[in-house]
Amino acid sequence: MTGPADDLEAIRLTLATYNVFGDRGQLAKLAAAFAPDGVLETSTSKMEGRDEIAAGLGGGPPDPSAAREPPRRSFVRHNQTTQLLELTGPDTAEGRTQFVVYTDVGQDHMGTYVDRFRKVDGQWLIQHRRVFIEWMHPETTSGNRGHPTQLAP
Amino acid sequence: MSMADDLEGIRHTLATYNVNGDRLKLDGLAGAFLPDGVLETPTGRLEGRAAIIEGLGGGRDKGKPVADPARRPSFVRHNLTTSHLELTGPDTANGRTYFIVYTDIGADHMGYYVDRFRKVDGEWFIEHRRVMMDWMADNTLFVSNWDSYVKSRDELKARRMAAKG
Numbered sequence: 100m101t102g103p104a105d106d107l108e109a110i111r112l113t114l115a116t117y118n119v120f121g122d123r124g125q126l127a128k129l130a131a132a133f134a135p136d137g138v139l140e141t142s143t144s145k146m147e148g149r150d151e152i153a154a155g156l157g158g159g160p161p162d163p164s165a166a167r168e169p170p171r172r173s174f175v176r177h178n179q180t181t182q183l184l185e186l187t188g189p190d191t192a193e194g195r196t197q198f199v200v201y202t203d204v205g206q207d208h209m210g211t212y213v214d215r216f217r218k219v220d221g222q223w224l225i226q227h228r229r230v231f232i233e234w235m236h237p238e239t240t241s242g243n244r245g246h247p248t249q250l251a252p
Numbered sequence: 253m254s255m256a257d258d259l260e261g262i263r264h265t266l267a268t269y270n271v272n273g274d275r276l277k278l279d280g281l282a283g284a285f286l287p288d289g290v291l292e293t294p295t296g297r298l299e300g301r302a303a304i305i306e307g308l309g310g311g312r313d314k315g316k317p318v319a320d321p322a323r324r325p326s327f328v329r330h331n332l333t334t335s336h337l338e339l340t341g342p343d344t345a346n347g348r349t350y351f352i353v354y355t356d357i358g359a360d361h362m363g364y365y366v367d368r369f370r371k372v373d374g375e376w377f378i379e380h381r382r383v384m385m386d387w388m389a390d391n392t393l394f395v396s397n398w399d400s401y402v403k404s405r406d407e408l409k410a411r412r413m414a415a416k417g
Contacts, residue, residue: 104259107260180331180333181271181329181332182267182332183264184264197329
């Protein structure tokens with residue numbers, strides 16, 4: 100690690116790790132983008148630590164007695180767009196990254212991640228992520244369907 | 253400063269413009285420009301930070317009655333996508349960056365910025381930005397831009413057809 104550009108590239112790798120693995124349903128790898136005690140907050144839930152994040156996003160262990168609902172989407176792709184990253188110290192950074200999600204309905208929803216990052220043993224990890232869903236298609240496949248949107252400040 | 257650090261500085265400036273603009277923080281947006289920076293849009297040319305703030309905020313639809321409040325966006329998000337950045341000297345750079353704007357209707361319009369940047373005291377600023385509109389949804393909530401969009405679109409189309417003919 101030398102200049103700020105190297106740190107920023109490492110942060111971008113972490114940001115991409117979250118979405119690339121999340122979109123493939125590999126939630127343990129998504130959770131590894133977080134610090135061990137990292138926090139993921141949405142408008143409806145707060146998950147602390149990698150295990151809780153992986154379990155929380157996966158909807159918990161499957162209940163065989165529950166009626167199986169047909170999947171609402173065959174794919175999901177989070178496209179990261181506008182990104183404002185700021186190094187706040189040698190091992191800390193803040194970020195704001197917008198995303199536009201495509202699924203079978205086309206543009207499905209969009210929002211903003213508001214993040215704090217921490218460098219741990221040379222690796223940049225998400226210490227705290229707050230997810231704001233700012234727009235949803237009426238037929239969104241998102242789990243936030245039916246919940247109000249929330250604008251990132 | 254390495255080349256990568258310069259490009260990071262420019263990216264930070266690009267994001268500063270939109271993140272502030274989408275939150276109506278026009279001081280923050282104008283701070284992305286040089287003090288005498290220029291912003292050219294399909295609807296006008298603004299020179300200097302004060303004119304940019306006035307033109308983007310105070311100037312928009314000033315005095316016009318709002319026919320239908322539901323036709324105004326309750327939020328705006330400019331999503332920057334493809335970005336082609338080139339350093340042209342130690343303190344100068346050119347850029348072309350696409351954007352897709354979301355409002356209550358979803359994808360509302362899209363276009364690209366044609367930029368010249370300049371580095372002053374180690375910080376990159378926009379010296380000149382030209383905003384080009386490629387597409388607007390038929391139900392865009394940016395109604396005040398519709399006429400100028402259609403005009404420039406038709407002119408551009410005619411030019412392209414003539415070049416082919």
